[in-house]
Amino acid sequence: MARPKIALIGAGQIGGTLAHLAAMKELGDVVLFDISEGTPEGKALDIAESGPSEGFDARLKGTSDYADIAGADVCIVTAGVPRKPGMSRDDLLGINLKVMKAVGEGIRENAPDAFVICITNPLDAMVWALQKFSGLPTEKVCGMAGVLDSARFRHFLSLEFDVSMKDVTAFVLGGHGDTMVPLTRYSTVAGIPLPDLVKMGWTSQEKLDAIVQRTRDGGAEIVGLLKTGSAFYAPATSAIEMAESYLKDQKRLLPCAAYCDGVFGLDGFYVGVPTVIGAGGVERIVDIKLTKDEQAMFDNSVAAVKGLVEACKGIDDSLA
Numbered sequence: 001m002a003r004p005k006i007a008l009i010g011a012g013q014i015g016g017t018l019a020h021l022a023a024m025k026e027l028g029d030v031v032l033f034d035i036s037e038g039t040p041e042g043k044a045l046d047i048a049e050s051g052p053s054e055g056f057d058a059r060l061k062g063t064s065d066y067a068d069i070a071g072a073d074v075c076i077v078t079a080g081v082p083r084k085p086g087m088s089r090d091d092l093l094g095i096n097l098k099v100m101k102a103v104g105e106g107i108r109e110n111a112p113d114a115f116v117i118c119i120t121n122p123l124d125a126m127v128w129a130l131q132k133f134s135g136l137p138t139e140k141v142c143g144m145a146g147v148l149d150s151a152r153f154r155h156f157l158s159l160e161f162d163v164s165m166k167d168v169t170a171f172v173l174g175g176h177g178d179t180m181v182p183l184t185r186y187s188t189v190a191g192i193p194l195p196d197l198v199k200m201g202w203t204s205q206e207k208l209d210a211i212v213q214r215t216r217d218g219g220a221e222i223v224g225l226l227k228t229g230s231a232f233y234a235p236a237t238s239a240i241e242m243a244e245s246y247l248k249d250q251k252r253l254l255p256c257a258a259y260c261d262g263v264f265g266l267d268g269f270y271v272g273v274p275t276v277i278g279a280g281g282v283e284r285i286v287d288i289k290l291t292k293d294e295q296a297m298f299d300n301s302v303a304a305v306k307g308l309v310e311a312c313k314g315i316d317d318s319l320a
């Protein structure tokens with residue numbers, strides 16, 4: 001059987017890391033696409049030359065021609081611009097919306113059967129626009145943010161409790177912005193919910209609140225340190241987890257930006273929710289019941305996403 005084909009649209013910091021991870025995990029052959037002359041070819045060659053030492057079997061190709069993504073099984077989109085210190089993700093909307101239009105058309109014409117994972121920010125609005133521009137079925141287009149935000153939450157919690165990150169589970173829902181919703185009630189250490197751990201004295205409510213806030217600010221913390229761009233190792237690893245679940249039909253239950261129509265009280269928006277990802281794409285959205293307080297936080301986050309979607313419609317008539 002031929003190896004799966006993984007197209008990476010955008011060969012910048014995240015795109016290059018995705019290519020390296022996909023090759024090392026032998027998920028398939030990789031096509032790196034970018035408009036920056038020489039960058040995708042250079043990164044593809046560099047990563048291919050790591051193959052003999054690492055011992056992986058994967059072909060890598062760099063290109064600026066959409067024809068080369070033809071027949072891709074998975075497309076991961078990072079094309080666009082990252083933020084710099086002092087900017088919010090939302091400041092990227094105008095410039096990255098234009099990029100989503102070009103990318104959506106490229107995918108529609110060359111890889112209409114692919115499972116598409118959008119990473120470009122502001123994520124929830126960009127994945128919504130990308131689905132519209134590409135015209136692919138909504139269950140085949142989703143966004144990566146919740147896996148990353150939950151991974152950050154899990155990491156911080158593992159430090160606080162001094163336990164393995166493997167035993168910490170967490171769910172961060174809502175939009176990928178300052179209003180994201182880390183759900184403490186559904187986050188656990190080996191199945192013990194965080195509120196119980198507070199009662200058991202493993203941590204205090206104040207410390208837990210500070211960890212929740214650090215999670216919400218997780219992207220900005222890295223931007224502030226790097227100064228020239230944003231996080232890329234953990235974002236790439238998170239998207240690979242989603243791509244692997246699709247390619248291997250693992251049916252992982254992961255928080256992803258998925259098209260919600262008739263779930264979570266929504267009517268046609270992308271926002272972070274618990275999803276099952278398998279060979280059918282986003283196979284199921286787990287419509288969990290939120291408490292009054294959680295629902296208020298979720299509604300606040302959805303309102304922020306809706307505002308960005310309206311801004312997209314204002315910029316590009318074809319989305320209205």
Ligand SMILES: NC(=O)C1=CN([C@@H]2O[C@H](COP(=O)(O)OP(=O)(O)OC[C@H]3O[C@@H](n4cnc5c(N)ncnc54)[C@H](O)[C@@H]3O)[C@@H](O)[C@H]2O)C=CC1
Nearest residue numbers: 010012013014034035036079080081082119120121145235
């Ligand atoms: N959803 C999430 O959780 C996260 C999202 N991001 C976002 O991911 C995006 C990419 O981040 P990085 O890889 O660090 O940025 P980067 O600047 O290193 O790479 C972006 C690449 O896109 C390319 N590009 C620009 N316009 C293009 C077009 N029309 N077609 C094809 N390629 C094009 C650029 O040449 C560049 O190589 C940013 O928007 C960033 O904000 C970053 C981290 C996490």
Ligand SMILES: O=C([O-])CC(=O)C(=O)O
Nearest residue numbers: 083089121219220230231
């Ligand atoms: O903060 C940013 O600009 C990049 C991002 O989305 C993240 O790292 O969560």
